[in-house]
Every structure is written in structure tokens, then in C-alpha cells.
Amino acid sequence: MPLDHAESQTRKYNVVGTRPNRPDGVDKVTGRARFGADAVAPGMLVGRVLRSPHAHAKIKSIDASKALKLAGVKAVVTAADLPDKTEIKAHCHLTRRQAALYAQAVEELERLPTRKGQCSPDPGPDNIYLVIIVGAGQRATLFGGRKCFSLTNGRRTVYASSTNGVPQIGK
Amino acid sequence: MSRVHVSTTVNGDAVEYLCEAGETLLDVLRDRLGLTGAKEGCGTGDCGACSVTIDGRLTCSCLVLGAEADGHEIGTIEGMATGDKLHPLQKKFIEHAALQCGICTPGFLVAAKSLLDHNPKPTETEVRFALAGNLCRCTGYDKIVRAVMDTAAEMRRA
Numbered sequence: 001m002p003l004d005h006a007e008s009q010t011r012k013y014n015v016v017g018t019r020p021n022r023p024d025g026v027d028k029v030t031g032r033a034r035f036g037a038d039a040v041a042p043g044m045l046v047g048r049v050l051r052s053p054h055a056h057a058k059i060k061s062i063d064a065s066k067a068l069k070l071a072g073v074k075a076v077v078t079a080a081d082l083p084d085k086t087e088i089k090a091h092c093h094l095t096r097r098q099a100a101l102y103a104q105a106v107e108e109l110e111r112l113p114t115r116k117g118q119c120s121p122d123p124g125p126d127n128i129y130l131v132i133i134v135g136a137g138q139r140a141t142l143f144g145g146r147k148c149f150s151l152t153n154g155r156r157t158v159y160a161s162s163t164n165g166v167p168q169i170g171k
Numbered sequence: 172m173s174r175v176h177v178s179t180t181v182n183g184d185a186v187e188y189l190c191e192a193g194e195t196l197l198d199v200l201r202d203r204l205g206l207t208g209a210k211e212g213c214g215t216g217d218c219g220a221c222s223v224t225i226d227g228r229l230t231c232s233c234l235v236l237g238a239e240a241d242g243h244e245i246g247t248i249e250g251m252a253t254g255d256k257l258h259p260l261q262k263k264f265i266e267h268a269a270l271q272c273g274i275c276t277p278g279f280l281v282a283a284k285s286l287l288d289h290n291p292k293p294t295e296t297e298v299r300f301a302l303a304g305n306l307c308r309c310t311g312y313d314k315i316v317r318a319v320m321d322t323a324a325e326m327r328r329a
Contacts, residue, residue, distance in 0.1 A: 028273030031208020
């Protein structure tokens with residue numbers, strides 16, 4: 001059926017083709033609208049994130065003892081308070097089949113000999129932050145050309161990086 | 172550190188509060204006075220989301236100490252509408268769809284009102300210049316500029 005069928009031209013719509021005002025417009029122009037940061041609850045604690053002042057630095061340890069002594073500080077939460085998820089890394093977008101290949105890849109990567117231009121020594125499961133699996137003929141470039149381990153089985157190539165950069169996949 | 176006692180006027184109402192010496196006016200407005208219309212976008216005076224007026228002068232409230240407000244008149248977005256009656260700028264912002272997520276909107280409105288208070292007949296360039304201190308990631312600015320121009324025209328007719 002053609003899109004400009006006579007029947008469709010005579011149909012009346014309630015919303016399509018009209019120019020309604022936003023239902024939340026008045027709240028937003030008066031400052032009444034409540035955004036996440038505007039929420040207050042009795043006894044609410046306020047959390048602040050302290051990030052490393054150095055990009056891509058390795059955090060060896062965090063000493064929170066001084067911060068904990070400050071007046072009003074209730075708690076300091078660091079990675080030590082959280083479950084160890086270091087092996088999960090960035091493969092949550094993978095399908096089940098790809099995940100299986102990933103597990104296999106990690107295993108093989110650990111056995112991979114050091115070769116110039118291709119592998120850096122000893123990735124180790126804890127040091128692999130990013131795994132990209134691409135089909136035959138495709139290449140993955142890791143952000144900033146970081147250290148990259150690659151493994152090819154003819155049909156697929158597995159790239160793994162010890163940095164959590166942004167991957168770009170291309171031919 | 173002892174707190175500072177401040178007597179000021181906010182949107183025409185006499186207000187007194189105690190604040191830390193290092194507390195920004197934005198934090199005082201949001202956390203002590205419950206006026207959360209002014210937003211903290213950057214905290215460094217780049218985004219204009221925290222715009223207020225101090226004695227009629229447009230200011231980033233994140234760059235002013237709460238203690239400095241003593242004896243001055245503060246104007247915030249909450250004081251723009253009169254009861255249920257929206258300011259013409261607020262109406263035009265809705266009509267022109269000059270807002271989406273709405274985080275920058277209070278800052279834009281305070282800045283735009285400050286412009287129209289000083290210059291009832293701004294050119295598009297003047298509008299864009301006056302709003303250059305406010306950042307918006309949704310609208311692309313064009314609708315905001317149109318809303319302000321249209322408001323100025325309407326307010327001159329009225």
C-alpha cells in the first residue's frame with residue numbers, strides 16, 4: 001500500500017502533527033522540578049568521589065586514615081570494600097558463545113609466548129581489562145595503540161588489552 | 172570553625188542563615204534554604220547553571236561565598252514567576268520548546284531576564300553574547316535565542 005494512500009490522508013491524529021507544550025515545562029522553568037541532586041532525605045549522607053589526579057596511574061594503595069579522622073566523615077569506601085570483579089572486565093556485552101571463546105582466549109593468552117610487536121609479557125587474568133573478538137578480515141585497534149595481545153584461529157581474532165581503552169573495530 | 176551569621180534578602184524575603192566561611196552561595200541556597208532551582212553544573216563558573224542575581228547583577232552563585240551575600244539582595248529562579256503567573260520568558264521557553272532536560276533552564280532564564288532588564292531590545296548577537304556564559308547540551312541554543320527574542324518583542328508590545 002502506498003504511503004500517500006487516500007485513506008491515510010483523511011485520518012485525524014490527536015498528537016502526531018500537533019505541537020504540544022511539554023507536560024513538565026512549568027516545573028522546569030520555575031525551578032520546581034526535582035532532579036537527582038535536588039533530592040533530600042532526613043539523615044541523608046552525602047558521598048563524594050575522589051578520583052586519581054593522574055590519568056592512567058596505577059593505584060597501589062589507598063590510605064584513608066586521615067580522611068576518616070575528619071569531622072563529619074562517616075565512612076570511606078574503596079575498592080577494598082567491594083567484591084573482586086577484576087576477572088569480569090569489559091566482556092559483559094558478549095554473547096554466550098563469545099564469552100566461551102573469551103574464556104578460551106584468556107587461557108591461551110596466558111600461554112602465549114612474548115613476541116615483538118604483538119605480545120607483551122605475561123598478561124595474566126587480572127591484567128586483561130578488555131577483550132575484543134572480531135571476525136575474519138577485521139582488525140581491532142585499541143585506544144592510543146596500547147599494548148595489545150592478539151590471537152587468531154583463522155576465522156576469528158581475539159584482541160586483549162591490559163588497558164581499558166576504547167576499542168575501534170575496522171577492516 | 173565558627174559559622175558566619177548572614178542577613179540577606181532572597182527573592183524579596185528577608186532571610187537569615189548561618190553558614191561555614193568557605194561555603195558557596197550556591198550551597199547555601201540549595202542545602203540551607205532549600206532553593207534547588209539553581210543547579211551545580213561545574214562549580215567553576217563555566218556553565219551558568221547556578222546563575223542568580225546579586226543586587227540585580229547576574230552572577231554565578233558557585234563563585235560567591237554565602238557569607239558575601241550579607242546585606243545584599245539575591246534573586247533566584249524561584250522568584251521569577253509571580254504566584255502561578257509565569258514570567259513571559261518562562262512562557263516563551265515552554266512555547267518555543269527552549270528546554271529539554273531542564274538542568275540549564277533556570278540559569279538561562281535568570282541570565283535572559285537579566286539581559287532584558289538592562290536591554291529591552293537586544294539584537295540576536297546581543298542575546299547570544301548575553302547567554303554565552305550558559306551551557307546547554309540539549310537544545311542547540313537556537314530555540315533559546317528565539318524564545319528570548321520573541322519575549323523581548325512581546326514585552327515591548329505590552
